[in-house]
Structure formats: structure tokens, C-alpha cells
Amino acid sequence: MTKGGNLVVRRVVCPGSFDPVTNGHLDIISRAAPLHDEVVVAVGANLAKNGLFSVDERIEMLGEVLAGYANVRVDKFDGLLVDFCRAHDISAIVKGLRAVSDFEYEMTMAQMNYSLAGIETLFMTTNPLYSFLRSSLVREIAKYGGDVSGLVPAPVLSRLMARGPWS
Ligand code: PNS
Numbered sequence: 667m668t669k670g671g672n673l674v675v676r677r678v679v680c681p682g683s684f685d686p687v688t689n690g691h692l693d694i695i696s697r698a699a700p701l702h703d704e705v706v707v708a709v710g711a712n713l714a715k716n717g718l719f720s721v722d723e724r725i726e727m728l729g730e731v732l733a734g735y736a737n738v739r740v741d742k743f744d745g746l747l748v749d750f751c752r753a754h755d756i757s758a759i760v761k762g763l764r765a766v767s768d769f770e771y772e773m774t775m776a777q778m779n780y781s782l783a784g785i786e787t788l789f790m791t792t793n794p795l796y797s798f799l800r801s802s803l804v805r806e807i808a809k810y811g812g813d814v815s816g817l818v819p820a821p822v823l824s825r826l827m828a829r830g831p832w833s
Contacts, residue, residue: 677704678758678788681747684709684724685717686822687731688804690796694762697790699735705760707732708750709742718805723825730821748783758786764797 680695684707699705707728711721719727721742728740743750747759759779763769769789776787799817808814808826815823 676702676758677706677754677756678702678760679706679708679747679751679754679756680760681708681710681743681750683717683801684728685719685801686724686804686818686826687728688796688799688801688818688822689816690762690764690792690799692731692819693793693796694760694790695732695738696735698760699738702760703737705735705738706754706756707738707740708747709740710747711742711744718829719825727819727822727825731819746782748779748785751785752783756785758788760788760790762792763789764792764799 678698680691680698682691684691695705695707709721709724709728717724725740725742732738732740741754750756751759759776761772761776763772772787772789776789779785779787804814804817804826807817808829814826818826
């Protein structure tokens with residue numbers, strides 16, 4: 667897109683914990699990619715302290731599963747998401763909504779981020795196939811030896827299998 671003769675890159679961010687990335691995340695990222703010039707998938711490093719996978723492992727898995735998307739890159743951020751957006755010339759945050767309960771939580775964050783820095787939030791509704799899917803459930807099922815093969819991409823499954831069942 668051009669604005670006043672200048673090329674404007676529509677760069678958006680898909681932020682999250684991604685502990686680990688699920689098929690639900692992939693659904694949103696893969697649908698967001700063709701709608702924007704560039705999608706930055708950003709792992710919130712300050713939330714990672716008590717997670718299952720380290721930030722580096724999360725980034726590695728995301729890199730593997732998103733390797734086929736030319737305009738998607740993976741990064742991490744510390745602190746406020748709006749500061750990351752400003753530093754990387756990102757104009758909007760893309761979030762997936764699974765249910766009304768997600769919307770209630772996400773709306774306040776969207777309004778806060780707009781009021782802090784004028785950063786817009788764009789909501790995409792999750793594919794109903796994945797409306798029940800969240801990383802914390804994947805971790806719990808894998809922890810007790812349950813089958814998560816339909817919930818996560820192959821590189822994540824193999825890492826979970828290598829770890830679990832664990833106590
Ligand atoms: O996958 P998650 O856990 O739902 O991701 C939440 C995340 C990382 C998107 C959110 O917690 C976040 O943006 N954290 C960064 C800190 C921040 O900017 N907080 C103010 C939000 S209004």
C-alpha cells in the first residue's frame with residue numbers, strides 16, 4: 667500500500683505465550699498472513715517463567731511450524747506489548763477469539779493498548795474446530811499421557827512426547 671507516495675508496510679503482531687504453539691494458533695496465523703504484508707509472531711518472554719517450554723524452545727517450535735510462510739517471522743518481547751509494537755513499527759495486534767469469554771478479557775486489553783499507544787487490535791474468530799483448544803489443556807493432557815496428536819503440529823508433538831508423561 668502507498669500513502670502520500672510512500673510505501674506503507676502493514677506489519678501486525680500475533681502475540682502470545684505459545685507454550686506450546688497449537689493448531690488453533692496456527693489457524694489464526696495462517697489466516698492472518700495473507701491479509702497483511704508482514705506478521706510478527708511474538709512470544710511474551712516475561713510470562714515464560716513457570717512454563718513448560720523455555721522461550722527459546724517456543725521460538726524454535728514456532729520457527730519450524732511457520733517456516734513455509736514467507737511473510738511471517740518469529741520474535742520475543744519483554745515488558746509491554748505496545749512498546750514492542752512501537753519499536754518494530756507494528757500498527758496492529760491480531761488476536762483469535764474462541765468464545766465470548768475470550769472477548770470480555772481481550773476487549774479490555776485492546777482498549778488499554780489503544781489508550782496507551784494508539785495500537786489497534788484486530789480480532790479473528792477461531793475456526794470452530796479449535797474453539798476448545800488452549801495450550802494449558804494440551805500441557806495437562808500430555809502430562810498425564812493423553813493423546814494430543816490432533817491438537818498440535820508434529821514438531822510440538824514430538825517434543826511433548828519426549829517429555830511426557832511427567833509428574
Ligand atoms: O497466550 P496468552 O498468554 O494469552 O498471551 C497474553 C499476552 C502475551 C498477549 C498478553 O499477556 C500481553 O500482551 N502481555 C504483555 C504485557 C502487556 O503489554 N500488558 C498490558 C496488556 S493491556
